[in-house]
Amino acid sequence: MNKKTVQHIALLANLKLSNKEIEKFQKQLTEILDYVGQLNKVKTKDIKPTSQVTGLENVFRKDESGPSLASRDVLINAKKTAKGMFKVKAIFEQ
Amino acid sequence: MKLNQLTIQEAREGLKKKKFSSEELTKACLKQIKRLDKKINAFITVCEKEVLEQAREADRLKSDKPLWGIPVGIKDIYSTRGIRTTAGAKVLDDYIPVYDATAVKRLKEAGAIILGKTNMDAWAHGASGENSDYGPTKNPWNLKYVPGGSSSGSGAALAAAMCLAATGTDTGGSIRQPASFCNLVGLKPTYGRVSRYGIIAMASSLDSIGHFTRSVIDSALMLDITAGKDSFDATTPDIPVPNYLKNIKKGIKGLKVGVPKEYFLGSLDKEVKKIAEKALKEFESLGAKLISVSLPHTSHALAVYYIIQPAEVSSNLARYDGIRYGFPRDRFSDEAKRRIMLGTFTLSTGYYKAYYLKAMQVRTLIKEDFEKAFEKADVLVAPVSPTPPFKLGEKVNDPLKMYLSDVLTVTANLAGLPGLAIPAGFVKGLPVGIQILGPQFREELLFQAGYVYEQATNWHQRKPKVE
Numbered sequence: 098m099n100k101k102t103v104q105h106i107a108l109l110a111n112l113k114l115s116n117k118e119i120e121k122f123q124k125q126l127t128e129i130l131d132y133v134g135q136l137n138k139v140k141t142k143d144i145k146p147t148s149q150v151t152g153l154e155n156v157f158r159k160d161e162s163g164p165s166l167a168s169r170d171v172l173i174n175a176k177k178t179a180k181g182m183f184k185v186k187a188i189f190e191q
Numbered sequence: 192m193k194l195n196q197l198t199i200q201e202a203r204e205g206l207k208k209k210k211f212s213s214e215e216l217t218k219a220c221l222k223q224i225k226r227l228d229k230k231i232n233a234f235i236t237v238c239e240k241e242v243l244e245q246a247r248e249a250d251r252l253k254s255d256k257p258l259w260g261i262p263v264g265i266k267d268i269y270s271t272r273g274i275r276t277t278a279g280a281k282v283l284d285d286y287i288p289v290y291d292a293t294a295v296k297r298l299k300e301a302g303a304i305i306l307g308k309t310n311m312d313a314w315a316h317g318a319s320g321e322n323s324d325y326g327p328t329k330n331p332w333n334l335k336y337v338p339g340g341s342s343s344g345s346g347a348a349l350a351a352a353m354c355l356a357a358t359g360t361d362t363g364g365s366i367r368q369p370a371s372f373c374n375l376v377g378l379k380p381t382y383g384r385v386s387r388y389g390i391i392a393m394a395s396s397l398d399s400i401g402h403f404t405r406s407v408i409d410s411a412l413m414l415d416i417t418a419g420k421d422s423f424d425a426t427t428p429d430i431p432v433p434n435y436l437k438n439i440k441k442g443i444k445g446l447k448v449g450v451p452k453e454y455f456l457g458s459l460d461k462e463v464k465k466i467a468e469k470a471l472k473e474f475e476s477l478g479a480k481l482i483s484v485s486l487p488h489t490s491h492a493l494a495v496y497y498i499i500q501p502a503e504v505s506s507n508l509a510r511y512d513g514i515r516y517g518f519p520r521d522r523f524s525d526e527a528k529r530r531i532m533l534g535t536f537t538l539s540t541g542y543y544k545a546y547y548l549k550a551m552q553v554r555t556l557i558k559e560d561f562e563k564a565f566e567k568a569d570v571l572v573a574p575v576s577p578t579p580p581f582k583l584g585e586k587v588n589d590p591l592k593m594y595l596s597d598v599l600t601v602t603a604n605l606a607g608l609p610g611l612a613i614p615a616g617f618v619k620g621l622p623v624g625i626q627i628l629g630p631q632f633r634e635e636l637l638f639q640a641g642y643v644y645e646q647a648t649n650w651h652q653r654k655p656k657v658e
Binding site: 098102103106107109110111112113114118122125126128129130132133134135136137139141144145146147148149150151153156158166170171173174175176183185 | 285286287289290381382383396422425426428488491493494495497498505509512513514515516517520521523528529531532533535536539545546548549550551552553554555556558590591594605606607631
């Protein structure tokens with residue numbers, strides 16, 4: 098993994114990294130990727146992937162509303178609120 | 192024996208016979224926390240005022256409920272209504288949940304008193320407790336050593352007699368490994384047996400919700416309370432929950448104990464190997480039949496785990512934006528950043544097939560290995576950690592070396608199996624455990640095997656001397 102890839106990944110993951118961190122992570126992530134790369138040796142042609150391990154599929158429920166939290170409770174941890182809503186920074190400039 | 196050293200079973204008995212009150216029991220735990228936690232750092236939050244009120248209330252009202260008036264520690268990754276919940280991370284330094292995790296709700300309904308929230312590797316990322324943003328937890332058996340992780344505080348708190356039981360989460364060994372390092376019984380239930388609702392998510396296809404206790408009976412008693420379908424977690428199947436205590440003393444005459452040969456190879460520490468082999472002989476002398484089994488894809492399990500787990504981590508940690516609760520993403524510490532980056536990379540265009548899809552395919556092969564082994568054996572017995580407890584600072588600057596601590600535990604998470612860690616001996620005064628693995632949803636077999644072994648060996652009776 099080169100420096101540019103580390104920067105690109107950090108951007109995708111919304112993480113701000115210092116130059117020192119980029120260097121450190123480049124080395125460490127490369128080492129880990131080298132290790133997990135051993136899977137290339139395993140033959141997996143026609144093997145189905147497992148993403149759910151107990152075999153459950155399409156668990157449905159009735160589309161009915163149940164008890165839910167009051168908006169006052171939902172907002173209790175927000176740093177900024179306005180008129181019973183979360184207040185966020187503007188995304189578009191005027 | 193001091194009140195804070197009792198098992199749940201003993202405490203219930205004492206409370207029932209009015210030998211002591213819940214208030215006395217709770218005070219004994221609080222006193223121990225005050226005496227030792229500056230050194231051990233097992234708790235992030237202690238609910239001192241509230242618990243004494245709750246204990247007095249429990250004494251006044253009385254009930255037959257299984258945990259009535261029993262003080263327990265809760266890993267700080269379980270949402271607790273009105274009690275700060277950090278997941279060991281400064282991103283959530285001031286987060287106060289407005290609802291309880293289902294497991295917490297069930298424990299409370301059974302009468303448990305929530306003593307406080309235990310320290311942990313931030314976001315449950317780690318095998319030593321050293322990744323906590325609230326400082327490392329020390330092993331009560333020797334303060335220079337790690338207690339294991341990520342449920343470091345729960346393991347240390349129970350071993351140091353600060354509570355009567357503690358909860359944990361096990362995504363790659365985070366209950367079984369600290370149980371092994373602290374001479375405790377640790378249960379990782381089958382994936383989906385206990386609801387994940389309200390547990391801060393690490394890797395959603397692997398996270399298992401379990402607990403630490405001082406005896407196998409206590410472990411079964413706790414699972415009786417927490418297990419079962421929950422409408423808030425669609426991965427909890429509608430499979431009946433047996434009464435885990437009912438047949439626990441049945442014995443293991445004729446039980447086929449599989450010995451997975453791959454777990455005794457490679458870099459396994461010689462002393463740990465000796466202890467596991469001695470345990471196998473013990474099972475044999477108790478009436479079990481030892482059978483050699485092979486799990487050929489074991490050597491690839493850790494690689495599979497360190498693709499799937501960071502991928503799911505990167506997705507789960509994407510929600511922390513500091514807007515609705517908590518602080519912005521610049522508060523993530525190194526291990527979280529590493530895993531977010533690793534997961535983001537393996538899921539990104541051009542790499543998904545080579546890494547993530549490949550890992551999910553090898554996961555299938557690992558799961559099939561176990562299915563074949565369980566055609567021959569009823570349960571499997573193996574070491575938990577490839578080494579005895581290690582020193583603080585020994586692995587913390589080498590992520591890959593730290594990851595290798597999980598090599599014998601991640602397999603159960605990948606295959607969704609239940610695993611029970613139980614005390615099995617000591618190396619230079621430090622505890623070493625073994626794990627019993629079973630087929631999915633067969634926890635009762637693990638308790639039966641664990642119970643007879645525990646009663647025959649009594650390792651679990653040994654307590655650390657901490658001053």
